[in-house]
Every structure is written in C-alpha cells, then in structure tokens.
Amino acid sequence: MSNQLLWYTTRGAGAVSLVLLSAVVVLGILSVLRIQTAGWPRFLTVGLHRNLALMTLVFLALHIVTAVVDPFTHLGWLAAVVPFSSYYRTFWLGLGTIAFELLLAIVVTSLVRGLIGQVAWRLVHWLTYASWPVAVVHGVGTGTDAWSAWLFALQAACVVAVLAAIGYRLMAGSRDPLANARSSFQSAVDRRETR
Amino acid sequence: MLLSNLPASSQCGFSGGVNTYAMENKDTTQARVRARDAAMRLLNRLTTGAAISAVIGVGLFGAISANTIPGTTTTSTTTASSTSTSSGLATTTTPVTSSAGSGVVVSGGS
Numbered sequence: 375m376s377n378q379l380l381w382y383t384t385r386g387a388g389a390v391s392l393v394l395l396s397a398v399v400v401l402g403i404l405s406v407l408r409i410q411t412a413g414w415p416r417f418l419t420v421g422l423h424r425n426l427a428l429m430t431l432v433f434l435a436l437h438i439v440t441a442v443v444d445p446f447t448h449l450g451w452l453a454a455v456v457p458f459s460s461y462y463r464t465f466w467l468g469l470g471t472i473a474f475e476l477l478l479a480i481v482v483t484s485l486v487r488g489l490i491g492q493v494a495w496r497l498v499h500w501l502t503y504a505s506w507p508v509a510v511v512h513g514v515g516t517g518t519d520a521w522s523a524w525l526f527a528l529q530a531a532c533v534v535a536v537l538a539a540i541g542y543r544l545m546a547g548s549r550d551p552l553a554n555a556r557s558s559f560q561s562a563v564d565r566r567e568t569r
Numbered sequence: 570m571l572l573s574n575l576p577a578s579s580q581c582g583f584s585g586g587v588n589t590y591a592m593e594n595k596d597t598t599q600a601r602v603r604a605r606d607a608a609m610r611l612l613n614r615l616t617t618g619a620a621i622s623a624v625i626g627v628g629l630f631g632a633i634s635a636n637t638i639p640g641t642t643t644t645s646t647t648t649a650s651s652t653s654t655s656s657g658l659a660t661t662t663t664p665v666t667s668s669a670g671s672g673v674v675v676s677g678g679s
Contacts, residue, residue: 378635379641381630382631382634382635383617383627383629383631385630385634386626386628386629386630386632386634387627388625389626389630389634390623390626390627390630393623393626394623396621396628397619409632412604413607413608413611414608414611415604415605415608417595417608418608418611418612420617422612422616422619425612425619426616426619429616429619429620430624433623433627437626518634518638519637519638522634522637522638524630524633524637525630525634
C-alpha cells in the first residue's frame with residue numbers, strides 16, 4: 375500500500391468517524407427523549423445508537439492504524455495510546471487520543487453495563503459530552519483538510535446537528551411518564567437511609 | 570359430584586359476538602409481534618446501510634481529499650542561462666524553469 379493511499383484513508387476514515395460519532399450522539403440524546411412513532415419504536419433508536427457506536431470504533435481504529443503505519447509521520451503506537459506523546463502536532467493529536475480513549479471507555483462500560491450498575495454506567499456515559507467536542511477540535515486542529523470547503527461543511531453540519539439535538543433535549547425536558555414518581559420514591563428511600 | 574352443581578346456566582350464553590375481548594387481546598399481541606419484527610428488520614437494514622455508506626464514505630472522502638490536497642509537491646528548479654548574441658554586445662538572461670510532478674509525499678496529520 376502506498377504512503378499516499380494510507381494518508382488518504384486516514385483522512386477519509388477520520389471524516390467518516392466524525393459523522394458516525396455525531397450520529398451516535400444525536401441518537402443517544404433522542405433515546406433519552408423516548409421519541410417513538412407507530413413505525414419507529416423506542417428500542418429502534420437505542421439499537422441503532424448501539425450499532426453505530428460499535429461501527430464508530432471500527433472506523434476510528436482504521437483511522438488510527440492507517441495514521442500510525444504511515445511511514446512519513448512515524449507516529450508510533452505509543453502516540454495512539456498515550457496522549458500528548460507524539461512529536462508531531464503534539465497537542466492536536468493528543469486530543470484525538472483522549473477522544474478515542476473516552477469513547478472506548480463509554481463503549482466498554484456499555485457492553486458490561488449489567489456488571490457495573492446503572493449509576494456507574496451513567497456517570498461514564500456522560501463523558502460522551504466531553505468526547506465529542508474533543509474529537510471535533512482534534513479534527514479542526516490536526517486535520518490536513520480542516521479548512522477545505524468540503525470538510526468544513528461536514529464539520530459544521532455535525533456541530534449543528536448535535537447542538538440542535540442538545541437544544542431540543544433541554545427544551546423538551548423529561549419524557550419519562552414516571553419521572554415524578556421515581557424522584558419522589560428515590561427521595562423517600564434517601565430519607566429512610568439517612569435515619 | 571352432583572349434576573345439580575353444574576346447571577346449564579353456569580356456562581356463558583352466546584353473546585352474539587359482542588364479548589370479543591379475548592380475541593382482540595390476541596390480535597393486539599400478534600400486531601405487536603409483527604410490529605417488533607418489522608422494527609428489527611428495519612434496524613438491520615439501517616445498520617447494514619450505515620456500514621455500506623461508511624465504507625463508501627471513506628473512499629469518497631479519501632478521493633475528495635486526494636483531489637483537494639493531493640500530498641505531492643512540484644519541485645521547481647530555476648536556472649539562469651546566458652545567451653550571448655553574435656555581436657557580443659548584448660547579453661540576455663533567460664530563466665529556465667523545469668517542473669517535475671513525480672510527487673513527494675508530504676503526508677501527515679489526518
């Protein structure tokens with residue numbers, strides 16, 4: 375495989391990973407809102423969210439492997455694992471490493487959700503809100519094509535989609551019909567435990 | 570057991586098709602099963618479509634990035650060649666530029 379082909383694959387896989395990750399974040403936000411129709415039950419949103427998250431990891435792996443084995447940059451495997459250890463664009467590549475490791479932690483804890491419990495899983499899952507913007511900044515800072523019109527439009531579309539989903543989530547509030555009952559039950563349990 | 574304990578009135582009389590609760594419940598369950606199967610098929614189709622689109626996307630974005638920033642440099646060499654006229658009085662200097670597009674990879678980043 376030629377060096378140029380590796381480089382093009384790195385850039386293509388990076389762009390696809392950003393799109394997939396943004397879709398995963400949007401679907402995750404929508405799943406919290408419990409949106410459903412006759413032809414789109416709630417579990418479809420959750421299932422698609424899970425499948426796309428796993429797919430994102432695959433394309434991120436492609437992005438990282440092609441970047442590491444590219445002989446021009448000599449990044450080395452350490453840079454892919456340890457943040458800010460790369461001699462090449464240290465800060466921006468370090469952000470990419472952090473975003474990948476956060477995403478890995480989120481996916482792994484989701485796969486073993488039954489073992490670690492709901493509270494721990496939820497706490498780790500909140501890291502998504504850190505992983506996604508770090509990934510976007512990594513793309514802007516490191517990306518060779520960051521200011522190319524096509525990638526700029528792609529990044530802008532991803533940012534708008536996620537911000538719109540977050541805005542909708544904040545405005546819609548909780549769609550859980552048992553939210554009040556749950557909170558009152560939880561507060562009653564807390565009161566009993568503090569006695 | 571005395572037959573008097575099981576009078577004919579112990580059985581439900583024919584309601585004329587009005588009491589169809591049990592049948593409706595079964596139909597509702599079947600409809601839900603069908604809806605769930607349809608949703609699972611849709612999930613599989615969407616996942617497969619996303620995977621295929623992502624693979625195509627890598628190729629497409631790679632091709633676009635190759636066209637916008639191909640990662641090759643054009644090496645230019647400028648030399649000055651002096652040409653003397655036959656009279657020997659005037660000398661003109663003409664720059665000669667040669668371009669080689671064989672390509673030097675400047676890859677890096679993502």
